[in-house]
Amino acid sequence: MKAVIFGANGQDGYYLIELLKQQNTETIGVSRSGNFLRTDITDYAQVSQLIRDLQPDFIFHLAANSTTRHEAIFENHQTIATGTLNILEAVRDFSPQTKVFISGSGLQFVNNDRPIKETDAFEARDAYAVSRIQSVFAARYFRNKFGIKAYVGYLYNHDSPLRSERHITKKISEAAKRIAQGSNEKLAIGDISTVKEWSFAEDIVRGIYTLINQENIYEANIGSGIGYSIGDWLNECFGYFDLDWKDHVVLKNNFKADYKMLVSDPAVIHSLGWETSTSLKQLAQMMLS
Numbered sequence: 001m002k003a004v005i006f007g008a009n010g011q012d013g014y015y016l017i018e019l020l021k022q023q024n025t026e027t028i029g030v031s032r033s034g035n036f037l038r039t040d041i042t043d044y045a046q047v048s049q050l051i052r053d054l055q056p057d058f059i060f061h062l063a064a065n066s067t068t069r070h071e072a073i074f075e076n077h078q079t080i081a082t083g084t085l086n087i088l089e090a091v092r093d094f095s096p097q098t099k100v101f102i103s104g105s106g107l108q109f110v111n112n113d114r115p116i117k118e119t120d121a122f123e124a125r126d127a128y129a130v131s132r133i134q135s136v137f138a139a140r141y142f143r144n145k146f147g148i149k150a151y152v153g154y155l156y157n158h159d160s161p162l163r164s165e166r167h168i169t170k171k172i173s174e175a176a177k178r179i180a181q182g183s184n185e186k187l188a189i190g191d192i193s194t195v196k197e198w199s200f201a202e203d204i205v206r207g208i209y210t211l212i213n214q215e216n217i218y219e220a221n222i223g224s225g226i227g228y229s230i231g232d233w234l235n236e237c238f239g240y241f242d243l244d245w246k247d248h249v250v251l252k253n254n255f256k257a258d259y260k261m262l263v264s265d266p267a268v269i270h271s272l273g274w275e276t277s278t279s280l281k282q283l284a285q286m287m288l289s
Contacts, residue, residue, distance in 0.1 A: 002026045002028070002055070002056045003020055003026070003056055003060065004027075004028045004054060005029050005030060005059075006031075006041050006059070006063045007061070007063030008030055008062070009029070009033050009034035010062060011163060012103075012158075012204065015160070015205040016205045016208065017029060019205055025057075028054060028056070030050070031063075041079060041086060041087070042078040042082050042083060047083075047090050051087070051091060051095050052090070052094035054095075055094075055097075055098070056095065057099065058098065058099050059091065059101065060101045061083060061087055061100065061135075064128075064131075068126040068129070069127065070126070070127045072128070073127035073131075076130075077134075084135040087100060089142075091142075096146070099149040100148065102136070102138075102139050102150060103132075103152075104136055104152045104154040105156075106156040107128060107262070108124075108129040108133050108136070109154075110122070111123070111262065113260045114261070115265040116154075116221065116262075116263070118219050118220060122136075135152075136152050139218075143218060149215065149218075151212050152218065152220075153208050154220070154221045154223075155204060156197040156199070156222075157169075157198050157262065160200060160202065160286070161286055161287050162201070168233075169287065172187065172230075172237050173287040173288050175248075176288065179241075185248075186248060186250045187249045187250065188251075188252055189234075190252045190255035191255055192229060192230040192249075193260070194259070194260060195229050195261040197227060197264060198283060199223060200276065200278035200282070202278070203224075203276040203277055203278050204222055207222035207274045207276075210269070210272050210273065211269065211274075217272065220268040220272070221266050221268065222264075223263070223269075224264075226263070233284070234249065236281055237284055240284060
């Protein structure tokens with residue numbers, strides 16, 4: 001078996017590579033950074049040449065700049081939307097037996113502060129969602145028109161020690177470690193009542209692998225379905241060092257979150273036998289130790 005991973009240098013790429021090794025699958029990682037193959041996902045000629053030469057059993061499209069900032073609209077369009085079209089068209093032309101996984105996001109759905117289902121309507125609420133929505137419709141088109149086995153997994157907040165500090169979980173865990181070591185800093189945070197899923201990235205990658213290794217369901221939320229507030233994460237991280245976060249955190253006045261809750265309904269992926277196995281406390285301990 002052979003797999004190509006676009007966006008292999010991120011946390012999901014890392015855990016996916018490790019999982020595929022366990023499955024005795026030859027893996028070719030593609031990324032703009034790290035010790036990976038340099039193939040420009042926005043260039044059809046390069047993508048098609050790679051797929052034609054390798055004839056992979058699986059392709060995983062994980063490449064993205066995971067930000068909702070409008071300033072990233074062209075980058076995300078090229079990487080996520082155009083990248084998806086390049087992969088799917090190359091598979092159609094040169095390797096139609098290949099199974100393709102496309103990353104989706106809970107952020108592309110209408111959010112009414114309740115668990116999100118795969119059947120809920122999309123909403124182009126930011127630049128990131130626009131690209132994700134385009135990718136899903138491309139996957140559906142190639143699946144329905146040409147029979148390409150194109151899967152979409154809608155991902156929610158998931159983390160690991162590999163996260164950067166621009167993610168709130170890592171920002172908090174790193175601050176808690178520094179404060180425990182004697183730092184006098186104050187951590188500024190917005191609305192700590194905001195509820196998200198914080199699953200372990202390795203669990204989520206197992207969900208991706210579960211989805212692509214069957215042929216009855218082609219779109220599914222891959223998330224725990226369990227919501228925790230930012231306050232819960234503060235308690236876990238500062239409590240690990242027997243600290244009270246209230247002594248070290250400054251809440252931003254007049255901060256308005258984009259949503260109050262971002263949580264999945266994982267019933268579909270659960271029907272395939274997958275669920276998360278790492279608790280919030282276990283994830284915090286990983287990121288703090």
